[in-house]
Amino acid sequence: MSGESTLEAARARDALDPLRGFRERFALPRDAHGEPLIYLCGHSLGLLPLAARELVIEELDEWARLGVQGHEHARRPWVPYHENLTAALAALSGAHPSEVVAMNSLTVNLHLMLASFYRPTGRRSRILMEAGAFSSDRHAVASQIAWHGLDPATALLELAPRAGEDTVPEEAIDACLREHGEEIALVLWPGVQFRTGQAFDLARIVRAAHRHGCIAGFDLAHAIGNTPLALHEAGADFAVWCSYKYLNGGPGAIGGCFVQQRHADAQPRQHHSGGLPGARLAGWWGHEQTTRFLMEPQFRAAAGAAAWQISNPPILAAACLAGDLHRGAHGAAAREVGAAQLLSRAAAAAARGAGTPHHAAREGAARLSAVAAHRGRCRARGARVRGARRTRHGVRLALARHHPGGAGAVVQPL
Numbered sequence: 001m002s003g004e005s006t007l008e009a010a011r012a013r014d015a016l017d018p019l020r021g022f023r024e025r026f027a028l029p030r031d032a033h034g035e036p037l038i039y040l041c042g043h044s045l046g047l048l049p050l051a052a053r054e055l056v057i058e059e060l061d062e063w064a065r066l067g068v069q070g071h072e073h074a075r076r077p078w079v080p081y082h083e084n085l086t087a088a089l090a091a092l093s094g095a096h097p098s099e100v101v102a103m104n105s106l107t108v109n110l111h112l113m114l115a116s117f118y119r120p121t122g123r124r125s126r127i128l129m130e131a132g133a134f135s136s137d138r139h140a141v142a143s144q145i146a147w148h149g150l151d152p153a154t155a156l157l158e159l160a161p162r163a164g165e166d167t168v169p170e171e172a173i174d175a176c177l178r179e180h181g182e183e184i185a186l187v188l189w190p191g192v193q194f195r196t197g198q199a200f201d202l203a204r205i206v207r208a209a210h211r212h213g214c215i216a217g218f219d220l221a222h223a224i225g226n227t228p229l230a231l232h233e234a235g236a237d238f239a240v241w242c243s244y245k246y247l248n249g250g251p252g253a254i255g256g257c258f259v260q261q262r263h264a265d266a267q268p269r270q271h272h273s274g275g276l277p278g279a280r281l282a283g284w285w286g287h288e289q290t291t292r293f294l295m296e297p298q299f300r301a302a303a304g305a306a307a308w309q310i311s312n313p314p315i316l317a318a319a320c321l322a323g324d325l326h327r328g329a330h331g332a333a334a335r336e337v338g339a340a341q342l343l344s345r346a347a348a349a350a351a352r353g354a355g356t357p358h359h360a361a362r363e364g365a366a367r368l369s370a371v372a373a374h375r376g377r378c379r380a381r382g383a384r385v386r387g388a389r390r391t392r393h394g395v396r397l398a399l400a401r402h403h404p405g406g407a408g409a410v411v412q413p414l
C-alpha cells in the first residue's frame, strides 16, 4: 500500500485496514455538529472503550446486589479481580503472567520499584536517567536519592541529546555507562520518549546496564500498547506504566508493574528484605491470597510481581481497563507503528504547507511548533491540528489505537 500522504491514499489505506472495525468499539468525542472529532491524543488519554461502561455498570450492579459478598461471590469476584487483567498485560509487555500486576498508578509504582531496586552503596550510588524526563519521574528519582540521604545534584546523572539533536542514541547510553558505570546503581529509561516519540531498544539498554553491574528499569507510559515489548527476554529488572494512554483505561486508570521473575524468586517469601538490593515494601494485598484473611502478623508474600501489591485495588477502575484489554484491541500495536509513520510524514508535509489547503483558523486548532517524527509517535510544526494539546515543546500527536490507519486523512484536511 502506498505511503503517500494524500487524502485518497489515506482513505484507500483505511478501507484495507484489518483493524478498521475497532473504531466502532470506542466512544468518539464529537464536534458541535455531531461529527466525530479526529482524536490525536491517545498519548495523553485514550478514548472510552464502549465495553468499559458495561463492565463498570456490571460491578456497580454486583455491589448493589451483594454488598460485601461481592468480594467472593460477584460474577467476577473482587478479591482476585486484578487477575482478570494479568494475561493481557503480560502479552502487551512481553512478560510471564507472574511477572506483571495491575496496581496503583505509575509514579507510586515507580517509588515502590525504587524502594526495592535502588540501594546506593559506597561509590555505586547514582541513578542514570534521561535529561528532560517526564517531571513526575524526575521528582520520584530525586526524592528517592534524597530519601537515602544523598544529594540529587551529584547522585542524579541526566543524559541529554548532543547539542543540536533531539534524541539520545543507544550508543550514547553505552558510552555514558562505560564512563560512569561503576558509580551507577540504577538506570531508569523510558520505552518511548514522551516528547519526541523516540522508541528505545530496551534489550540493548539492559545489556549495557548489566555489563556495568547496574539495575535496568523502565517507564513504559508511552510504550505499552503503543509498541511491541519483550521485557522478560530483554532481561529488564523492573518496569512501570500507566494505563490511561494507549491502554484506554480511563482518567486516573489503574497502573501496572513488571518485576523480572528471578528477582521475585530470590526474595524470601516471609521476609521483607533478601535477594533484592533493597527491601520490598509490603501491605496485605501482597500477602498470598489463601491465607491473607487470617490477618496474622506474619507476612507471606504472594508469588511473583503480585507480592508488590499493597492495598486492595480499585475494582471500578480495573473494570474500566478490562473493557479495553479483554476485547483484544491490543493487537493493534504493531499496525499503529506503520500508521504513526504515515502520520509523521503527513504532519511534516503539512508543516511545509504541502497539501494543506485548509489549515487556516479552525475551532480548537493549535499551532504546532516543532517537527520530530519517530516510530510510535510524532510532533509537527506549522500545521493546525484539532484535538492535540499544546505544551511548551509544541503539540504532540498520536494515533489512538482505534483510529483507522489513514494518517494522511488525519492531517491533510486540517
Ligand SMILES: Cc1ncc(COP(=O)(O)O)c(C=O)c1O
Pocket: 105, 106, 107, 108, 134, 136, 137, 194, 219, 221, 222, 242, 255
Ligand atoms: C512518562 C510519564 N511518567 C509519569 C507520568 C505520571 O503518571 P501518574 O500520574 O500515573 O503517576 C506520566 C503521565 O502522563 C508519564 O507520561
